[in-house]
Amino acid sequence: MKKFLILFLAQLKRILKNISNTGMLIFFPFAMIILILIIGFILKPKETETSKKSTEYTVQMNETAYFVDDSGDLWENFFSGSESTIRPENREKELEKAKEKLAMGKIPGLIIIPKDFSEKISKGEKPELEILKTEESVVLDNRIQALNLSINAYLLDNFIKNSDLSEKKDSLLNNNINVVFKAQDNGNIISLGLKMMTLLVLYIILFGSNAIATDLIKFRETKMLARAIISPNSEFKIVGSFLSAFVFIQVVINMVVFVFATIVFKLEITGLPLIFLAVVSTSFFALSIAILVARIFKKESQLPLASNMTSLLTIVMFFLALIAVMPFVSIPPVFKNISMFSPLYWLMEMLEKEKLFPNILIVWAMCAAIFTAGSWRIKEFNNEIN
CATH class of the missing domain: 3.40.1710.10 (abc type-2 transporter like domain)
Structure with a gap:
């Protein structure tokens, strides 16, 4: 375990020292949130006479x-x-x-x-x-x-204010009397704004597969992988430390971005454990995509094509999930059926309906299928450029 931790920390240091990796995995997520904030400020409608009087009920x-x-x-x-x-x-x-x-x-x-x-x-x-x-x-x-x-x-608040209920608030709380509001909707546990922000963060994670695939190919071509193979460490420790370092960076950075965004946009966080699970699952899916791409594109000269492929794939998966789960988008049933091929669809449905199973199993099955298709024994993967 100690050797694995040393390898893990070494991989973290190597990844973060690479400017392109740092830019894509760390600065890009924050840049996206800041860009959205700027766009929202620019497009914010000017205040009119009818919009000046805004209340919490507006x-x-x-x-x-x-x-x-x-x-x-x-x-x-x-x-x-x-x-x-x-x-x-x-x-x-x-x-x-x-x-x-x-x-x-x-x-x-x-x-x-x-x-x-x-x-x-x-x-x-x-x-x-x-x-x-x-x-x-x-x-x-x-x-x-x-x-x-x-x-x-509004009516309920006024009723409470105009009665003696407000004066007896402490007494009501001490007697464990709770007032529960039930909205006539489909039981969403997260608001539309939080849902959109979560989906954006998951998309950013998927987009990070581009950086991971690029690093995998360069790691092999620069002979760093070959030097790792001849070290006394086992294949499991080498591969595990390399891949877990990327997952760790993505999960930590994007959870920080998510919390930062909810504070900036004043969104109430609900369903946080499920959101964290969605972030972790998406990170593993991005890793699976990166491994598959690294198997298909074997040389550094093919990086532009690999980058275009992963970018297009992640954009398609994002929009498939977006049109399927957003309540204001009306689409033909055939497109909703196609959207089920995107892991983001199942993760957003999991958050929306607090439905852990079978959604999370479907996403992890997707990860396993793609990882298996792109998996490699480390020596075989290293020899593919020869």
């Missing part, structure tokens, strides 16, 4: 339009962004224009806020929204669901 409507009939202003607590018509003088004409946009498919739906919206909210009653749509829309359904949850939370 739902960004984005491309979903709403028509305001409300005689009060409490609707501003819940609606923000998008094209909206607010208490127009010529109501019928403006409403007709909004309906025309809906009919032409320029908007997925139109939400009409009734005249008594603020009045009912003030009384602690839940107002009814009029929803107009021409066809089923995942985007519209998500917005409506978010609005319902926000209005429910």
